[in-house]
Amino acid sequence: MDLFESLKAKITRHDFKIVFPEGTEPRIIGAAARLNADRILKPILIGDAADIQSIASAKGFNLTGITIIDPKAYPQADFDTMVAAFVERRKGKATAEQAQTILQDPNYFGTMMVYLDLADGMVSGAVHSTGDTVRPALQIIKTKPGIQRTSGAFIMQRGRDNERYLFSDCAININPNAQELAEIAVASARTAELFDIDPKVALLSFSTMGSARGEEVTKVQEATKIAQELAPDLDIDGELQFDAAYVPVVANQKAPDSKVAGQANVFVFPELQSGNIGYKIAQRFGNFEAIGPILQGLNKPISDLSRGSNEEDVYKLAIITAAQALQN
Numbered sequence: 001m002d003l004f005e006s007l008k009a010k011i012t013r014h015d016f017k018i019v020f021p022e023g024t025e026p027r028i029i030g031a032a033a034r035l036n037a038d039r040i041l042k043p044i045l046i047g048d049a050a051d052i053q054s055i056a057s058a059k060g061f062n063l064t065g066i067t068i069i070d071p072k073a074y075p076q077a078d079f080d081t082m083v084a085a086f087v088e089r090r091k092g093k094a095t096a097e098q099a100q101t102i103l104q105d106p107n108y109f110g111t112m113m114v115y116l117d118l119a120d121g122m123v124s125g126a127v128h129s130t131g132d133t134v135r136p137a138l139q140i141i142k143t144k145p146g147i148q149r150t151s152g153a154f155i156m157q158r159g160r161d162n163e164r165y166l167f168s169d170c171a172i173n174i175n176p177n178a179q180e181l182a183e184i185a186v187a188s189a190r191t192a193e194l195f196d197i198d199p200k201v202a203l204l205s206f207s208t209m210g211s212a213r214g215e216e217v218t219k220v221q222e223a224t225k226i227a228q229e230l231a232p233d234l235d236i237d238g239e240l241q242f243d244a245a246y247v248p249v250v251a252n253q254k255a256p257d258s259k260v261a262g263q264a265n266v267f268v269f270p271e272l273q274s275g276n277i278g279y280k281i282a283q284r285f286g287n288f289e290a291i292g293p294i295l296q297g298l299n300k301p302i303s304d305l306s307r308g309s310n311e312e313d314v315y316k317l318a319i320i321t322a323a324q325a326l327q328n
């Protein structure tokens, strides 16, 4: 079954509430209207109610049944509760006065809704940068026990046969150390399983099994060892160049003894420059649909769109976000 049909079937009866802080953005309104009409989940739009309504009617989107939260009209008592919860969560890092200002930011407001269980997940980032979208989640939602760093994975999908891979970290950690990279590799395998990928994890480099040297290579070698120790049940190998990871004939030549080389479907990039560039090249040259970034390791699902996303990308990432809520 198509990935999204299978995810829709899993989430539909749960009526998950997904909050969209960028409620006046037409791509968001359009996706919310479709998600609502298809009865997949319950969208909550944050923004000026009159603006949202007028954009929706200009574009012909039906908002009947969709919750709109206009921060200007949000009940004072509920806002005070949010402020108090934020101050408590930030443990001395924000005063009540600062919290009043911080929570005017729709991403902080939406993230607090998820934290307070007023929503099951959040999707933002169609107009905000990744930093502005995810920082509230890092500060408020935080990572699951045992996970130090959240990271951002993409499901890369192409063609009718649903050729599907996972790329990470393409969004968050600028230069992870070996331990962090190892955790990213293991978290990526777990995310892959959620999307029906039987993970074979390659830690990528410009070197294959010692063919080149340098501290960048050593980091990937160390990360591979740590990841294998962290998750002995998984097929994880490195360091591998992309061709050795992906192309069987090259794998035979460069890494003949590897259980992953030539068959990898989870590609872990050594740092963010290569990860972010890599996914965009596959998306724009390779015609892969890039779904994500899916934030891994957070206590609750928060998703960050690329600003280049279209309405369909918003629709699909909202479904994935709701599917992640199933794991909570």
Ligand SMILES: CC(C)(COP(=O)(O)OP(=O)(O)OC[C@H]1O[C@@H](n2cnc3c(N)ncnc32)[C@H](O)[C@@H]1OP(=O)(O)O)[C@@H](O)C(=O)NCCC(=O)NCCS
Pocket: 093, 130, 131, 132, 134, 135, 138, 139, 143, 148, 149, 150, 151, 170, 171, 172, 173, 174, 276, 293
């Ligand atoms: C994600 C990012 C914004 C965090 O940077 P930052 O806001 O400067 O983060 P700080 O170091 O000030 O940390 C803020 C909080 O987040 C936490 N944090 C930072 N990175 C984290 C991570 N990867 N995982 C979990 N928590 C993290 C910190 O521990 C800190 O928590 P605290 O305030 O409770 O102590 C930054 O790493 C970044 O800009 N990454 C690149 C994003 C990007 O542009 N990607 C390309 C497009 S997708």
Ligand SMILES: CC(=O)OP(=O)(O)O
Pocket: 125, 128, 129, 130, 170, 171, 276, 292, 293, 305, 306, 307, 308
């Ligand atoms: C994931 C990503 O690269 O986001 P943006 O394009 O918004 O920077």
